[in-house]
Amino acid sequence: MNPLIPQSTLAKLNNPAPEGHRHDQIVDIAVSLKSHGWEDEMIFDIIRPRYPNTGPHPVPDKEIWGIIDGTVEYDLRPYATDGALQSPLADVKAPDSRVVGVLPPDEAVRRFVGDFRCTEADLINKSPEGICRAPWEQAAWFIYRMYEPHDLINIVSDFIVGEDGKAKPTGFGDTLRRCEWLVFRFKRTQRAPQSEAGAWIRMNPLDGHGIKDRNVKAYRYTLLEFDELPLDLQLVFFARLRLPIAALVKSGRRSVHCWVRVEARNAAEYAKSVAELFDMLTPFGIDKANKNPSRLARLPGACRKFDGEGDGLQRLLYLNPSPRMEAIYA
Structure with a gap:
């Protein structure tokens, strides 16, 4: 069984960033996947099809591998990624x-x-x-x-x-x-x-x-x-x-x-x-x-x-x- 892909990471994979913002998005995806236990080769296989390898603004294999090799690896349990963000502190109630x-x-x-x-x-x-x-x-x-x-x-x-x-x-x-x-x-x-x-x-x-x-x-x-x-x-x-x-x-x-x-x-x-x-x-x-x-x-x-x-x-x-x-x- 493959490791988990958080919904927030899956959303990035399904909506590749435009040219000029791709590097940051790939870093974000690679760090998330590695922290959830994905092997480097599998991370590459997931990321590679999402971004152009040819054309006027390609993302070369070397860049993707460089990001994967440089990502921070963590040894901890998967984290909760998709909780709702709390709105401004309008509902704060004073202690007794x-x-x-x-x-x-x-x-x-x-x-x-x-x-x-x-x-x-x-x-x-x-x-x-x-x-x-x-x-x-x-x-x-x-x-x-x-x-x-x-x-x-x-x-x-x-x-x-x-x-x-x-x-x-x-x-x-x-x-x-x-x-x-x-x-x-x-x-x-x-x-x-x-x-x-x-x-x-x-x-x-x-x-x-x-x-x-x-x-x-x-x-x-x-x-x-x-x-x-x-x-x-x-x-x-x-x-x-x-x-x-x-x-x-x-x-x-x-x-x-x-x-x-x-x-x-x-x-x-x-x-x-x-x-x-x-x-x-x-x-x-x-x-x-x-x-x-x-x-x-x-x-x-x-x-x-x-x-x-x-x-x-x-x-x-x-x-x-x-x-x-x-x-x-x-």
């Missing part, structure tokens, strides 16, 4: 008002989660998508599943040391298309881009002309993070929060970065949705500085040696690129 208000944030969280407990291992096991073992594969798989083929993704690894002794990102970093990160950086080096302070990724795709809010191309995600809450309470809070959570990433220190899927149509809608979300969660101690769409978050798979704790790995704990408006642990 009896647990918020005058209570200290940590006590409000304890009241909200009750007796429920959740560990890093529990979240990894609950993840709809497999969590890769090798750190660089965590980074590559995260980028492959969280972004579209033509998205321009910015990663920053340069840093300065702030007055608090912690590393702060600095500089423009590198902005590349998804396929360029996957094939030319991760596959060739087999490591995540990083410095002694780890690495950061700009959550939303850019337009290629800068790294500021005005350069954001798609308003897809926002970041939830706690300043002071103990790590174990962060885990249970995010596990019980009824939101479209796309990813949970351990920062390499004492916090968890929660990626919430916003999917806003423009900057104004993003600002409104995010402001309402943060207003709802402020009593729990959520960091209110994370509202801008060009926000950086910790890149999973990088290692934070300078000011990290434990092994310093910015570990991917949960991945669900097509989340619904529901709690991870309902």
Whole structure:
């Protein structure tokens, strides 16, 4: 029996991209097929008939084989590819008002989660998508599943040391298309881009002309993070929060970065949705500085040696690129 071909990949095979966009589409198809267990020769046999081999704009065999040889291979269970994307955060409902208000944030969280407990291992096991073992594969798989083929993704690894002794990102970093990160950086080096302070990724795709809010191309995600809450309470809070959570990433220190899927149509809608979300969660101690769409978050798979704790790995704990408006642990 042949391995699975996801419906989204089959749709690409049945609708070959026009000249100028074929290379990216073939990369996307090849990575998907390889991750689902297809052998290289079978991948070639599937792709070859879909694109012209002669004429004014051919796709030669050599190009297809080059893509197949360069694709990132993963050893994990097949992933859920066809869940419905959650619309903007119009259906968010505030947690029970009896647990918020005058209570200290940590006590409000304890009241909200009750007796429920959740560990890093529990979240990894609950993840709809497999969590890769090798750190660089965590980074590559995260980028492959969280972004579209033509998205321009910015990663920053340069840093300065702030007055608090912690590393702060600095500089423009590198902005590349998804396929360029996957094939030319991760596959060739087999490591995540990083410095002694780890690495950061700009959550939303850019337009290629800068790294500021005005350069954001798609308003897809926002970041939830706690300043002071103990790590174990962060885990249970995010596990019980009824939101479209796309990813949970351990920062390499004492916090968890929660990626919430916003999917806003423009900057104004993003600002409104995010402001309402943060207003709802402020009593729990959520960091209110994370509202801008060009926000950086910790890149999973990088290692934070300078000011990290434990092994310093910015570990991917949960991945669900097509989340619904529901709690991870309902």
